[in-house]
Amino acid sequence: MVKKQYLLYMVQIHTNFRLAELESLADLFNLDIDFSKYNADSPFFFVELDNDDQARQWIKRSILTKAIYEYWGKGETMEQLHDTIKNLEGFQTRKEQFKHSSFKFEFENFQGGKKKDMATKVKQMETFKYLNFEGKIDLKNPHETFTLIEEYESVVGNKAATVPLSYTFGRFVGSSDRSSMERYDLKKRPYKGTTSFEAELSLVSANIAQVKPGSLMYDPFAGTGSFLTAGGHYGALVMGSDIDGRMIRGKGANIDIKSNFNYYNESNKFLDVMTMDFTHNALRTNLVIDTILCDPPYGIRESIKILGARDPERFIGKENLVIDGEKAFLRKDYIPTKKPYSLDSLLDDLLKYSAERLPVGGRLAFWMPTANDENVETIIPLHSNLELKYNCVQEFNKWSRRLLVYINRGDTFNGPTNGGVQRSPSNFRERYFNHFNK
Numbered sequence: 001m002v003k004k005q006y007l008l009y010m011v012q013i014h015t016n017f018r019l020a021e022l023e024s025l026a027d028l029f030n031l032d033i034d035f036s037k038y039n040a041d042s043p044f045f046f047v048e049l050d051n052d053d054q055a056r057q058w059i060k061r062s063i064l065t066k067a068i069y070e071y072w073g074k075g076e077t078m079e080q081l082h083d084t085i086k087n088l089e090g091f092q093t094r095k096e097q098f099k100h101s102s103f104k105f106e107f108e109n110f111q112g113g114k115k116k117d118m119a120t121k122v123k124q125m126e127t128f129k130y131l132n133f134e135g136k137i138d139l140k141n142p143h144e145t146f147t148l149i150e151e152y153e154s155v156v157g158n159k160a161a162t163v164p165l166s167y168t169f170g171r172f173v174g175s176s177d178r179s180s181m182e183r184y185d186l187k188k189r190p191y192k193g194t195t196s197f198e199a200e201l202s203l204v205s206a207n208i209a210q211v212k213p214g215s216l217m218y219d220p221f222a223g224t225g226s227f228l229t230a231g232g233h234y235g236a237l238v239m240g241s242d243i244d245g246r247m248i249r250g251k252g253a254n255i256d257i258k259s260n261f262n263y264y265n266e267s268n269k270f271l272d273v274m275t276m277d278f279t280h281n282a283l284r285t286n287l288v289i290d291t292i293l294c295d296p297p298y299g300i301r302e303s304i305k306i307l308g309a310r311d312p313e314r315f316i317g318k319e320n321l322v323i324d325g326e327k328a329f330l331r332k333d334y335i336p337t338k339k340p341y342s343l344d345s346l347l348d349d350l351l352k353y354s355a356e357r358l359p360v361g362g363r364l365a366f367w368m369p370t371a372n373d374e375n376v377e378t379i380i381p382l383h384s385n386l387e388l389k390y391n392c393v394q395e396f397n398k399w400s401r402r403l404l405v406y407i408n409r410g411d412t413f414n415g416p417t418n419g420g421v422q423r424s425p426s427n428f429r430e431r432y433f434n435h436f437n438k
């Protein structure tokens with residue numbers, strides 16, 4: 001089959017996550033895409049695909065892409081652009097194909113340029129006269145949209161550049177899912193808290209984790225359910241747990257994780273959430289969990305605790321304590337004792353659990369904080385059955401967090417492992433409060 005050239009127009013935000021998102025979505029839809037010409041510094045990615053449907057399918061879930069276009073031409077000047085368009089293979093056929101379609105022109109500026117007035121737009125549109133489009137110009141509901149993207153150098157001296165570096169022209173084929181960022185914006189979400197994760201990167205995480213419609217996604221550190229929300233948006237049936245019952249109960253009538261799903265009209269994606277210590281996991285072992293996506297406790301806003309006693313000797317002989325004829329630990333008001341735990345051990349447990357519960361090919365994705373204030377190597381947790389597929393870093397001033405994404409490759413994989421090793425150099429919480437925030 002003859003392939004066609006398409007142009008991806010991407011955002012220049014979270015560029016460390018862009019390729020991982022595009023690759024994961026391509027793999028999810030079984031698309032064979034050549035990423036060798038991908039350039040992390042450019043908002044454009046030229047790629048060959050079979051047809052428009054493939055292009056639309058690939059990009060419709062992307063958060064870090066704006067849109068995908070059928071490529072028509074590119075040049076450093078308008079004259080050069082027109083030359084490349086006229087020399088495009090199959091140019092005459094293309095012209096014929098859209099000759100009678102209703103259409104409109106759109107103008108995009110990347111990194112500069114002024115907003116164009118109508119007269120400038122008309123003047124520029126007229127230079128495309130040779131396309132001989134005879135269809136009606138329809139600004140509201142056109143059949144085809146042709147877009148001219150001008151790319152500028154970011155800043156020249158102290159001023160935004162006025163002369164474009166390049167002009168690219170294409171036919172709009174499909175938009176991304178970027179508009180969902182507004183829909184899931186935390187500002188508008190009924191139930192949220194200090195641990196809630198922002199919409200943009202939680203949706204990106206769900207894409208890189210390859211959350212699939214109709215599959216089961218589990219967040220073992222659900223908190224206010226940001227990742228459950230993102231997973232539900234991409235069609236998974238979601239369930240979560242958290243050791244802190246207050247997170248699960250929410251903030252009174254209709255302000256809880258479930259009510260967020262109602263608010264988004266996605267209640268059919270919400271299975272349930274429960275109060276549970278992840279390290280004492282009660283989910284049946286033969287439950288197939290397709291994806292695990294989470295944000296484990298960093299020990300910043302919530303301490304890392306698991307069930308158990310800090311000083312077990314104190315409880316010897318009290319295991320079967322009875323109150324009013326009822327075993328204490330079976331009473332509704334029973335609050336189990338908790339003891340501190342290390343992030344390293346918790347992440348070891350998470351990897352082990354994922355290796356045991358995910359199907360082969362299933363993904364585990366989670367966020368891990370690292371400190372940048374001391375020159376210490378970041379050691380990424382590894383498990384012999386899990387392939388570390390992505391390590392996408394989001395930098396802050398003195399600390400960073402990274403999305404780690406693993407694929408379960410099964411028992412025969414035999415990858416490197418570092419379970420049981422102390423990886424975090426020193427107490428992250430203490431350093432966060434005493435160093436990073438000053």
Ligand SMILES: C[S@@+](CC[C@H](N)C(=O)[O-])C[C@H]1O[C@@H](n2cnc3c(N)ncnc32)[C@H](O)[C@@H]1O
Pocket residue numbers: 193195196197220221222223224225226227241242243244247276277278279294295296297298302303304305306307
């Ligand atoms: C960084 S927060 C996750 C926030 C969440 N993504 C949200 O949208 O709010 C980590 C969560 O892990 C929970 N947690 C801490 N230790 C836990 C454990 N042993 N088992 C389960 N949850 C735990 C905390 O209560 C906290 O809600």
